[in-house]
Amino acid sequence: MFRKAGMALAAILIMTGSALADPIEGNWKTQSGETASIAGGGSFSITLKTGKYAGKTIGSLRAAGDNKYAGSITDPATDKTYSGKATISGATMKMSGCVLGGLICKSQTWHKL
Template structure:
């Protein structure tokens, strides 16, 4: 009886943990077709490429900055240059942007949740 109750409690806690995950966490298809994984917790997230030419490379870090909004730094894997970055989540779409010169020049792309 105790064993069944322990298993039920463990299963409930595992499912509750998944429900508390931030919606930005998970695997995303980038505009170039590579897969990027966003992981973390407590409001801080790391972006790592999982496929493509730069697989395994960390390309950014973000912190929650409001409802479905994130800010931090984004690195262009082609040039290794790091930019001030922002992300905005809307359903299964994540709009990523990186800017230089205080936001005068920005580049953005939209990623899709896998």
């Protein structure tokens, strides 16, 4: 009886933990086909897991409202860092990096894996 109760409690805790995770956390398929991992608490780090730049950290974002994030994004090919933002809608995230106070921006759409 105690074993069944313990297993049920463990299952509840596991489900609750994943329900409390921030929607940005997890693995994402980038627009160019690589996989990126986003993890952290308060400040979220973006690290490429696959592709030519695997292992490289390419950004840092903080929550800026409901499913909105702001911070910096680095182009792994040039190592240039831009003002960045992301907005999540379901399993889709639109990210953009901007220069000149938002005058020139590039955007990508990523999908949660």
